[in-house]
Amino acid sequence: MKPPKGMEPEYWFTECYRRHKGHPLLTLVALYKGNYHRFLLAVIFFFIKHACVWVLPIVTANIINDIMTGNPDSVRNLIFYTLLMVVLIALNVPMNYLYTNYKSLATRYAETGLRKALIRKLQELSISYHVGTQSGRLQSKIMRDVEAVEGLSTQMFLSILNISLNIGVALAVTVSKSLVVFLFFLITTPVAAITMVSFRNIMKKRNSEFRKEMEETSARVMEMVELIPVTRAHALEEEEVQKMSGQLFAVAEKGYKLDLIQALFGSVGWAIFQIFQVICLAFTGYLAFKGNILAGDITLYQSYFATIVNQVSAIITLVPTIAKGIESVNSIGEVLLSEEVEHNEDKKAIEKVNGAFSFRDVCFKYCDGERNILEGLNLEVKQGETIALVGESGAGKTTILNMVIGFYLADSGQVLLDGQDLSEIDLRTYRKYLAVVPQTSILFSGTIRDNIIYGCDNVSEEQLNEVIKAANLKDLIDSLPKGLDTMVGEHGGKLSGGQRQRISIARALIRDPRIIVLDEATSALDSISEKLIQEAVDNLTRGRTTFIVAHRLSTIRNADKIAVIAGGKCVEYGTYEELMALEGEFYQLKKIQS
Numbered sequence: 001m002k003p004p005k006g007m008e009p010e011y012w013f014t015e016c017y018r019r020h021k022g023h024p025l026l027t028l029v030a031l032y033k034g035n036y037h038r039f040l041l042a043v044i045f046f047f048i049k050h051a052c053v054w055v056l057p058i059v060t061a062n063i064i065n066d067i068m069t070g071n072p073d074s075v076r077n078l079i080f081y082t083l084l085m086v087v088l089i090a091l092n093v094p095m096n097y098l099y100t101n102y103k104s105l106a107t108r109y110a111e112t113g114l115r116k117a118l119i120r121k122l123q124e125l126s127i128s129y130h131v132g133t134q135s136g137r138l139q140s141k142i143m144r145d146v147e148a149v150e151g152l153s154t155q156m157f158l159s160i161l162n163i164s165l166n167i168g169v170a171l172a173v174t175v176s177k178s179l180v181v182f183l184f185f186l187i188t189t190p191v192a193a194i195t196m197v198s199f200r201n202i203m204k205k206r207n208s209e210f211r212k213e214m215e216e217t218s219a220r221v222m223e224m225v226e227l228i229p230v231t232r233a234h235a236l237e238e239e240e241v242q243k244m245s246g247q248l249f250a251v252a253e254k255g256y257k258l259d260l261i262q263a264l265f266g267s268v269g270w271a272i273f274q275i276f277q278v279i280c281l282a283f284t285g286y287l288a289f290k291g292n293i294l295a296g297d298i299t300l301y302q303s304y305f306a307t308i309v310n311q312v313s314a315i316i317t318l319v320p321t322i323a324k325g326i327e328s329v330n331s332i333g334e335v336l337l338s339e340e341v342e343h344n345e346d347k348k349a350i351e352k353v354n355g356a357f358s359f360r361d362v363c364f365k366y367c368d369g370e371r372n373i374l375e376g377l378n379l380e381v382k383q384g385e386t387i388a389l390v391g392e393s394g395a396g397k398t399t400i401l402n403m404v405i406g407f408y409l410a411d412s413g414q415v416l417l418d419g420q421d422l423s424e425i426d427l428r429t430y431r432k433y434l435a436v437v438p439q440t441s442i443l444f445s446g447t448i449r450d451n452i453i454y455g456c457d458n459v460s461e462e463q464l465n466e467v468i469k470a471a472n473l474k475d476l477i478d479s480l481p482k483g484l485d486t487m488v489g490e491h492g493g494k495l496s497g498g499q500r501q502r503i504s505i506a507r508a509l510i511r512d513p514r515i516i517v518l519d520e521a522t523s524a525l526d527s528i529s530e531k532l533i534q535e536a537v538d539n540l541t542r543g544r545t546t547f548i549v550a551h552r553l554s555t556i557r558n559a560d561k562i563a564v565i566a567g568g569k570c571v572e573y574g575t576y577e578e579l580m581a582l583e584g585e586f587y588q589l590k591k592i593q594s
Contacts, residue, residue, distance in 0.1 A: 014117055014121065014336045014337075016030040016031050016033075017332070017333045017336045017337055018336075018337060021333070021337065024326045024329035024330055024333075025156070025326070027329055027333070028149070028152065028153060028156060028325075028329060031110050031113075031114065031153075032106060032110055032153070035105070035106035035109065035110065038102040038103070038105050038106040039102070039103070039106055041098070041102045042099050042102040042103040042106070043161060045095045045096075045098040045099035045102070046095075046099045046161060046162065046165070047165060048091060048095045049091065049092045049095035049096045049099055050162070050165065050166070051088050051091070052085060052088035052089045052091075052092060053166075054166070054169045054170075054173075055084070055085070055088060056085065056303075057173075057299065057300045057303035057304055057307075058173065058300060059081045059084070059085060060296075060299055060300070060303070061294075061296040061297055061299050061300035062077065062081065062296070063077070063078060063081060063296070064295065064296030064299060065294045065295070065296035065297070066078075068294065068295050068296060069294075103154075107150055107153050107154060108150075110150070110153065111146055111147075111149070111150040111153075114146050114149065114332065115142055115146050117336060118141060118142050118146070118332065118335055118336065119142065121335055121336055121338070121341075122138060122335070124341045124342060125335075125338060125340055125341055125342075126340045126341060126342050126407070127402065127407040127408070136215070136216075136217075136218040136219025136220065136221065136222040136223070137215040137216070137218065137219050138335070139218060139222070140214060140215045140218040140219075141215070141331055141332055141334075141335055144214065144218075144328075145211075145328035145331045145332050146328070146332065148324055148325050148327075148328035149325055149328050149329055149332065151321060151324075151325055152321065152322060152324075152325020152326065152328070152329070153325075155318050155321050155322055155325070156322070156325075159314070159318060160315070160318070162311075162314075163311040163312075163314055163315055166307050166308075166311045167307070167308055167311050167312070170185075170304035170305075170307045170308050171185060171308070173300075173304060174301065174304055177293075177297065177300075178287075178292075178293060178297075178301075180287070180292070181283075181284060181287070181293075181301050184280065184283060185280075185304075185305060185308055187276070202261055203261060203262070203265065203319060203320060203323045204323055204326075204327070206254075206257055206258040206261050207258065207320070207323045207324050207326075207327045208327050209254050209257075209258075210251075210254040210255055210258045211324075211327050211328070211331060213250055213251045213254045214251060215331075216247065216250075217247050217248065217250075217251050220244065220247050221244075224240060224244055227240070258320075262320045265319065265320070273309040273312060274309070276305075276309065277302075277305060277306060277309050280301065280302065280305040281298075281302055284297070284298045284301045284302065285298060342406075342427065344426045344427055344428055347424060347425055347426040347427075348420070348424055348425055348426060349425075349426045349429040350420070350425055350426070350429050350430055351429070353417070353418065353430065353433040353514045353515065354383045354418045354514070354545075355381075355383045355384060355417075355418070355433075355514045355515050355544065355545030356381065356382055356383045356417070356418050356419070356545070357379070357380075357381040357404065357415070357416065357417060357545070358379070358380055358381070358414070358415075358416040358419075359377050359378055359379040359380075359400075359403075359413070359414075359415055359416075359570075360378060360413050360414045360415075360416065361376050361377070361378060361412070361413035361414075362374050362376070362377040362378075362403070362410045362412075362413035362414070362415060363375055363376060363377075363410065363411050363412045363413055363568075364399060364403065364408060364410055364411050365411060372411075372568055373396045373399045373568055374396050374399060374400070374403075374410075374568040374569075375567060375568035375569055376413070376568070376569060377396070377400070377413070377565075377568060377569055377570060378569075378570060379400075379563055379570050379573070381545060381547075381561075382545075383545060384543055384544065384545055385545060385546070385560040385561060386541050386545075386546040386548065386558075386559045386560045386561075387545075387546065387547050387548065387559065387560065387561050387562075387563060388548045388549075388550060388556035388559035388561070388562045388563070389401070389547065389548065389549045389563050389565055390549075390550065390551075390553060390556070390562060390563070390564055390565070390586065390589060391564055391565035391566050391585075391589075392566065395565040395566050395567065395568070396565050396567075396568045397549045397565050398519060398549060400547070400565070401517050401519055401547055401549060403415055403422075404515070404517055404547055405431070405434065405436060405517060406422055406425075406427040406430065406431065409422065409423045410423070417430065433513055433514040433515060434513055434514075434515045434516075434517070435507075435508035435509075435511045435513035435515070435516055435517070436508070436516075436517045436519075437501070437504045437505055437508050437516070437517070437518045437519070438504070438519050439519045441497070441500035441501050441503065441504040442504070443488050443495075443500055443503060443504075445487070445488070445489065446487065446488065447482075447484065447485045447486060447487055447488070448473075448477065448480075448483075448484050448485070448486050448488060448503060449464070449484040449485060451488060451503050451507060452464065452467065452468075452484075452503060452506045452507050452510055453507075453510055454507055455511070456510050456511060459510060463510070464484075464510070467506050467509045467510045468484075468506060470506075470509055470536065470539040471502045471503070471505045471506035471509060471536045471539070472502055472535055472536045473499075473502050473503065473506055476499055476502070488500075488503075502536055505536045505537065506536075509539070513544060514544055514545065515544065515545045515546070515547075516541055516544050516545070516546040516547070517546075517547050518537065518541075518546065518547065518548045518549070518550075519549050538558070552593070553586075553589060553590050553593055556576070557576050558576075559575075559576065560575070561573060561574065561575060562574065562575065562576060562579055562586060564579070564584075564585050564586045564589075566585060571584075571585060572584050572585055572586055
């Protein structure tokens with residue numbers, strides 16, 4: 001693969017989609033730029049390996065004609081033809097290996113590149129895109145649709161090549177022997193075209209419906225698997241089975257309709273061409289009877305006509321696969337051409353962060369929302385301060401955290417970091433100084449060590465041990481037979497909620513951030529786990545600008561400032577003692593929890 005100089009291969013795939021938007025076949029051809037020489041070599045080896053198939057009808061006809069005409073060289077010719085066919089058949093094995101080698105190199109490389117392009121694009125897409133798109137649909141695009149595109153590539157470049165060469169050789173030999181028979185053969189071409197065109201639109205519609213239903217099913221299955229502990233705990237297995245059964249039957253119905261139209265498509269084409277093959281036999285038999293051709297040539301013409309019929313029928317058979325592949329090309333394009341990306345290019349890169357924030361008349365609403373989540377928010381946060389955000393659910397606390405991270409930008413107003421507007425900063429350079437501890441700990445399958453040092457290179461054992469101690473993980477790790485090298489299981493399923501949360505805090509500490517974002521770090525934990533995590537949080541936030549969202553107001557007593565958020569605004573702001581003395585909204589919230 002040789003993309004334009006300076007452009008990574010996965011960016012080139014995205015560029016292919018952008019250049020040929022609305023033309024899936026042109027997109028497909030462009031995806032293989034840099035691999036055309038491999039396809040050329042595949043064509044050459046393919047031609048050689050198929051030579052025995054094309055030569056056999058000629059050999060058969062010549063042997064029959066020699067016998068029918070009493071040719072004195074019949075025995076010598078028979079020996080020559082036999083040796084020729086043996087050599088051609090023997091060549092099939094090495095030629096097939098070379099053909100497959102070059103074909104596979106091109107198609108598999110493109111398949112991998114396309115998946116990599118999708119993965120990179122998913123990393124670039126905005127958080128709002130991911131919130132609004134089911135992960136199961138994206139997984140289906142990466143796995144099923146790319147596989148279908150690879151299948152389309154094979155059919156387009158190789159099966160159609162096979163068909164074209166077979167038809168081309170058959171017609172070339174025929175026209176060299178009899179123009180009349182050649183013209184008869186050409187009658188089948190428009191019939192094939194008419195058959196395919198008549199089914200094209202309905203095939204496209206059925207494939208699109210089936211693909212979308214499969215994406216929906218993939219998303220539902222992922223949700224079902226993640227909910228199994230909840231389902232089992234509440235004895236809802238049968239209800240979940242019934243719910244999934246409805247979805248599976250919907251897929252079956254779409255697949256059934258697709259199967260029917262494909263079967264009708266194939267059978268109509270087959271019947272038409274079989275009738276023409278019978279007519280060909282009668283036509284060439286009549287020409288031999290009249291003396292216009294030799295008797296042995298009936299076998300040659302019948303073999304080549306069968307080849308043409310079979311190859312045109314193969315084209316008809318390929319149409320469903322091609323339609324499915326084209327639909328998958330379009331499906332992948334939905335992701336690669338999405339404009340919901342975080343734009344950081346040409347923005348200012350920052351090399352130092354102090355951690356002072358200023359929210360100035362910030363308004364924000366989600367793209368599909370009807371009202372503003374934040375409505376004229378004003379908030380000043382000094383460097384190194386710990387700010388706790390409290391308020392009722394839906395008040396806008398998590399949205400504020402997402403704006404601190406840079407997931408969302410203000411619709412109006414400004415969010416300033418050290419006096420610089422976040423919308424004008426390359427957020428990738430800013431986030432190197434940021435650490436996030438979410439409400440639900442996100443761990444990946446791997447060891448405790450892998451999860452703690454994720455994204456950090458060259459971490460010494462001394463640094464790691466200091467972080468483990470600060471995150472109150474030492475007793476846990478010492479109690480495990482494999483210590484830091486203990487596997488946590490999928491999503492950290494082998495650990496308790498408090499243990500997972502402390503690993504998340506350790507992951508934040510190892511980055512030595514200047515800004516900390518904590519979203520309900522101690523929610524739904526027992527008192528012992530909460531105490532351990534609270535100590536870890538105190539170690540984490542010391543000397544760093546920290547934003548905390550907490551429903552348990554007792555956990556934020558030591559915060560430098562508390563911001564009470566209501567209706568998308570900061571309605572109260574001050575220390576714990578100041579707000580309690582004010583006897584306003586914070587006082588009422590605290591009174592409810594007492």
